[in-house]
Amino acid sequence: GENVGLHLPTLSVQEGDNSIINCAYSNSASDYFIWYKQESGKGPQFIIDIRSNMDKRQGQRVTVLLNKTVKHLSLQIAATQPGDSAVYFCAESFQGAQKLVFGQGTRLTINP
């Protein structure tokens, strides 16, 4: 069935270090991928997205890497800050799907 999974349910990092959150997807037809951040009591907030014709995309302190060969997606956060503490979701879609399929999420905690 549809499933977008995450390798690690929780991740703890030191403040100032880089964080890497991984995601495996199962639908080889997916051509669009997106990362969301969800803080307690809030809805998911868009971080960055990437299409399958790219393998890397950079934003402000974030980078998304896509490896279509092994159906793997990762989110890198540089110089992690306390405000980065949240649950991070990856999601996938394909043309015409008109929906996103979400992974289970990874909780990122920042140690001072």
Added chain:
Amino acid sequence: KAGVTQTPRYLIKTRGQQVTLSCSPISGHRSVSWYQQTPGQGLQFLFEYFSETQRNKGNFPGRFSGRQFSNSRSEMNVSTLELGDSALYLCASSPPGASNEKLFFGSGTQLSVL
């Protein structure tokens, strides 16, 4: 520009009742989607509307329904509530041309069924 607005923020209902949740998308967004979020199942797609038409529906029973109005505002309804319907219900809107991929979410309605 105002974000996606969902009302009410919290709801408490009892089994067998029905509930209606409301969503106002970002101005200019015509696509509205609904997702259910639970600790066990994560974010699950309910349905998507565009120009008052349901274009896609997830694997939920017929007790879950929705509609969209001409101003793009949307409502979802759950009839004959069950304990398992307790969840955070999220509404999201998508900008024109985004093919309902890049979603902007509201803060959700937290529904508790007792």
